[in-house]
Amino acid sequence: MQALSPVPGSLQVDATLGGGGHAVRILEANAPDGRLLGLDADQAAIARCTVRLAPFGERAVLRQANFEELAEIAPAAGFERVDGILFDLGLSSFQLADEERGFSFRAEGPLDLRFDPMRGRPASALLEELDERELARVLRAYGEEPFAGRIARAVVTERAHGPIASAARLGALVERVVPAPRGGRRRTHPATRTFQALRIAVNRELEVLPAALAAAVDLLRPGGRLVVLAYHSLEDRIVKRFVAAERRGCVCPPVLPVCVCGHSARLRPVGPSPAFPTAEEVARNPRARSARLRAAERLAA
Numbered sequence: 001m002q003a004l005s006p007v008p009g010s011l012q013v014d015a016t017l018g019g020g021g022h023a024v025r026i027l028e029a030n031a032p033d034g035r036l037l038g039l040d041a042d043q044a045a046i047a048r049c050t051v052r053l054a055p056f057g058e059r060a061v062l063r064q065a066n067f068e069e070l071a072e073i074a075p076a077a078g079f080e081r082v083d084g085i086l087f088d089l090g091l092s093s094f095q096l097a098d099e100e101r102g103f104s105f106r107a108e109g110p111l112d113l114r115f116d117p118m119r120g121r122p123a124s125a126l127l128e129e130l131d132e133r134e135l136a137r138v139l140r141a142y143g144e145e146p147f148a149g150r151i152a153r154a155v156v157t158e159r160a161h162g163p164i165a166s167a168a169r170l171g172a173l174v175e176r177v178v179p180a181p182r183g184g185r186r187r188t189h190p191a192t193r194t195f196q197a198l199r200i201a202v203n204r205e206l207e208v209l210p211a212a213l214a215a216a217v218d219l220l221r222p223g224g225r226l227v228v229l230a231y232h233s234l235e236d237r238i239v240k241r242f243v244a245a246e247r248r249g250c251v252c253p254p255v256l257p258v259c260v261c262g263h264s265a266r267l268r269p270v271g272p273s274p275a276f277p278t279a280e281e282v283a284r285n286p287r288a289r290s291a292r293l294r295a296a297e298r299l300a301a
Helices: 021-029 043-052 054-059 067-076 092-098 123-129 132-143 148-159 167-177 192-203 203-218 233-246 279-284
Strands: 011-014 034-038 060-064 082-088 221-231 269-274 292-298
Touching: 011 021, 021 034, 021 043, 021 082, 021 269, 034 043, 034 054, 034 067, 043 060, 043 092, 043 203, 054 060, 067 203, 082 203, 123 148, 123 192, 132 148, 132 192, 148 167, 192 203, 203 221, 203 233, 221 233, 221 269, 233 269, 233 292
Parallel strands: 011 034, 011 082, 034 060, 082 221
Antiparallel strands: 221 292, 269 292
């Protein structure tokens, strides 16, 4: 909230509503006449936030949409120019707790992992379709999984006896084939990186993020804030590189005697980059331990 700095009367966008916690804080801060556009690909999140944000009346405008659609959704909803945009990337605690979505490796429900179950194909289909080499590539590229090859081989062997349809079955499989660390104690479940990789793949998370960030900068007024919370290095690296590129002016090759690109700096980083949660916050909310926050201010261009 400090990085976003919403003020009374401002127009704000929460591009990842989730449980609506950020949205509530924003609407309290931009009262009495500020407005918020809230997006989420998950219909359950929209339904939940419709109830939670009802006391704010017409100041809260909600749309079920992936943030890759921000450039079209925001102007159509009356948010042509805004003062702040927040991205809280990854999955929400509500999704993790939903047994029917398969986000948790302990869930007996179907291995789906889609934010919007009406779009794309579930993770179980991905496991059926990919050969061993391609599955290992997905686990390595999107999950940074050091045992990607071993897990991919185990999946191919297992699926010969029937589809890996439940999250719990995949979680148990990965736990069985990934060796225990020295000392025998694991900090996280051994299937964490596998589920992350499959979730990123089925939702195209790393594909749509750059376009969403570019749309956000186009929507921001000079002085407006872009704030991004990322939870693993792949997302954070994209955000870091995007801000670095947008803080530069000319991007022409050094061999050119004059600028021909016409590119102007559009962002100025704000605060620590990245900022991390304090030990006290992690103690209160262990899921915040991997969070990295980056904030930037829109420059006049």
